[in-house]
Amino acid sequence: MENGAARTAPAVIVAIDGPSGTGKSSTSKAVAAQLGLSYLDTGAQYRAITWWMVTNGIDVDDPSAIAAAAGKPDIVSGTDPASPTITVDGVDVAGPIRTQEVTSRVSAVSAVPEVRTRITELQRAIAAGAVTGIVVEGRDIGTTVLPDADLKIFLTASPEARAARRSGELKDADVAATREALLKRDAADSTRRTSPLAKADDAVEVDTSDLTLQQVIECVVTLVEEKRAAK
Numbered sequence: 001m002e003n004g005a006a007r008t009a010p011a012v013i014v015a016i017d018g019p020s021g022t023g024k025s026s027t028s029k030a031v032a033a034q035l036g037l038s039y040l041d042t043g044a045q046y047r048a049i050t051w052w053m054v055t056n057g058i059d060v061d062d063p064s065a066i067a068a069a070a071g072k073p074d075i076v077s078g079t080d081p082a083s084p085t086i087t088v089d090g091v092d093v094a095g096p097i098r099t100q101e102v103t104s105r106v107s108a109v110s111a112v113p114e115v116r117t118r119i120t121e122l123q124r125a126i127a128a129g130a131v132t133g134i135v136v137e138g139r140d141i142g143t144t145v146l147p148d149a150d151l152k153i154f155l156t157a158s159p160e161a162r163a164a165r166r167s168g169e170l171k172d173a174d175v176a177a178t179r180e181a182l183l184k185r186d187a188a189d190s191t192r193r194t195s196p197l198a199k200a201d202d203a204v205e206v207d208t209s210d211l212t213l214q215q216v217i218e219c220v221v222t223l224v225e226e227k228r229a230a231k
């Protein structure tokens, strides 16, 4: 090594996309923590802007009302994978963004182009500022937000596995109803005009249906290490 200087690992940008319940958040947080990278949950940002719209009485069935308000909330994401945070106008909304009300409305809000432009700008600024690199998880990270990411992963799993995982998190949840709600949200997210949920052509697809979370984490860590070594 030149002058005996310690070689620092180059910053690495990892995009992890896929539908709900495929393991994006758990995998991304663990991979980022293990490799000393930042972590960004972009779904939390779309949930946060949806929470703001609902709380401020914006009609979420009216795209022009959503578009007009899209620039108003100040959304800040903390990117430590050990304790990710999300605030809107200084208020911690980590809990409120997970309610059924927000979950049922987030697809409509996130389909509005002005919302996507706003949130995409935030995401790119956060990724650009991540010194060691970042794992960014969402629906359109590999295709639209960070098309030059070093590594793109697309996680999938059967609707049954996803519904079982999600309903396992919610008390008293009905698996069949959870499955229907997931499929409805997938359909809305995959068919919107602007930046739909999609696998990038150069993404590595991993079906997590029959893998443990630990196996998925190890698979992604290995892929990131290979990319880092080649940089």
Ligand SMILES: Nc1ncnc2c1ncn2[C@@H]1O[C@H](COP(=O)(O)OP(=O)(O)O)[C@@H](O)[C@H]1O
Residues within 6 Å of the ligand: 018, 019, 020, 021, 022, 023, 024, 025, 026, 027, 165, 166, 169, 208, 211, 212, 213, 214, 216
């Ligand atoms: N491979 C897996 N096997 C079993 N459970 C998993 C697996 N991956 C994730 N989970 C669990 O499924 C639930 C949803 O995972 P999460 O990471 O939030 O998915 P996503 O971010 O894609 O919606 C969590 O409770 C998580 O612990």
Ligand SMILES: Nc1ccn([C@@H]2O[C@H](COP(=O)(O)OP(=O)(O)O)[C@@H](O)[C@H]2O)c(=O)n1
Residues within 6 Å of the ligand: 019, 020, 021, 042, 043, 044, 046, 047, 106, 107, 108, 110, 111, 137, 138, 139, 140, 141, 185, 189
């Ligand atoms: N990059 C992203 C991430 C999320 N979203 C939207 O935000 C919603 C919530 O995302 P999420 O990742 O929190 O959803 P879960 O996987 O937690 O169920 C999605 O259903 C999409 O409508 C998006 O449009 N683009």
